[in-house]
Amino acid sequence: MTKPILYHSPVCPFCQRIDILLALKGRQQDVDVHTLDLAVPRPDWLLQKTRGTPALPVLETADGHIVKESLVILQYLEDIFPDRPVARRDPWQRAVENMLTRMDVDFFSQGYAWLMNQDPARRDTMREGMLKQYAQLNDFLLAHAPGGPFLFEEFGWAETVFTPFFQRFWFLEYYEDFRLPDDARYDRVRQWVEACVTHPAAQQVSRELVIKFYYDYAKGCGNGVLPPGRRKSSLALEPDWRARPMPPQDKYCHSATDADLGL
């Protein structure tokens, strides 16, 4: 039987959302995965399928239809694989997780903006902005799920949406020395983050993978754009990230060469 095909990158947090959902459902064997290298432009055959959209993930259904946007793909997979539901079925609980899900854009935008910031004078503002985002999640969780660790009894839809970003933000620990302050204002969200990043269904990436792949982002260059003087993107799948040295932590005063990065 034809399976859906997921066009995918191991670096991409939006793609990892799909991996997590399939893991929660025990459906990894029911979707074929086609891995793409984000260091090179998307191939023409894929852009034809997506009518020009380079963004991943993309799902090709068993009928040959193309589904774009991670949240839309999550819902599609939730619908075609209804066993072991990940989304809540109760209308109010579904509304709660949808409200939390809609906080994702501001959250991840702030983290990526900080990582890509190149002006040392703006670090404090960026840190404050990031803390404000965590405080908003903390407030939401205190209002709707004070006990924790998850929004409901189990790792579910909201966790599937946010966990890839909690893990990507390991890049802020490394390149910006950012950790959530030991302050009661962040206790509830800290508990959530820790339960999310250690959940068995969400182990697709490691700190080391994130830090190595995102070096160019830390130098202000996203989506495969090359920093000055470089010939190869840190997003490249080859050489294998495990074989590369850890990048320099100082993003503001130092620029690594391809050789420094093992590329």
Place this chain on the structure above:
Amino acid sequence: MTKPILYHSPVCPFCQRIDILLALKGRQQDVDVHTLDLAVPRPDWLLQKTRGTPALPVLETADGHIVKESLVILQYLEDIFPDRPVARRDPWQRAVENMLTRMDVDFFSQGYAWLMNQDPARRDTMREGMLKQYAQLNDFLLAHAPGGPFLFEEFGWAETVFTPFFQRFWFLEYYEDFRLPDDARYDRVRQWVEACVTHPAAQQVSRELVIKFYYDYAKGCGNGVLPPGRRKSSLALEPDWRARPMPPQDKYCHSATDADLGL
């Protein structure tokens, strides 16, 4: 029996989405509506309910829970009033309408940005940006629903999401002399817009209402902020908009007084 309460403004396009959904379901009598005046700050009792969020619409469920964000409220009402479904049930069709729905932010942001623009030198750029948005909708509809007029057989979820903005953009006709060019690139989206704005379930607002309420936006002042020299917002519910004169069309070289606007 206790009914949900909708906190609502007749000006607000996000609120109108809820009105349309309830009309499609024939459920207007099953929700109590509390109308707010956007010309004054949100009252403390409402901000307590929403934990500080001033944005409308807000739905208070029959159990006293608070649901925020129009798309979340739509889904909640779709779930508690499952008769006459508005969202598609087929997974692929649901994915199609969800993909289209996710194009809403760029679409309405462009229209509001153009309305609020105060620099005549940027008008052409704004017009091009708006046309690009319509062209993207046109392409999507041609790919997924070439026959039309709607995305599926009937006015549904995507139409509920977009129609309030098609109607708000009457302000671009009036203040920016914008109409979709008579060009085949926009034929399919023009057909969609016309079918949407004339649908019986979407007659909550008129051109005149939109043009009068949005005068201050046309002067660059959103959300009840007052233009210089003014003492009353064009968003005010009183005096009744029907009794006010039409505002001046020239937003760039002329500033109307409260008296000119009948406020």
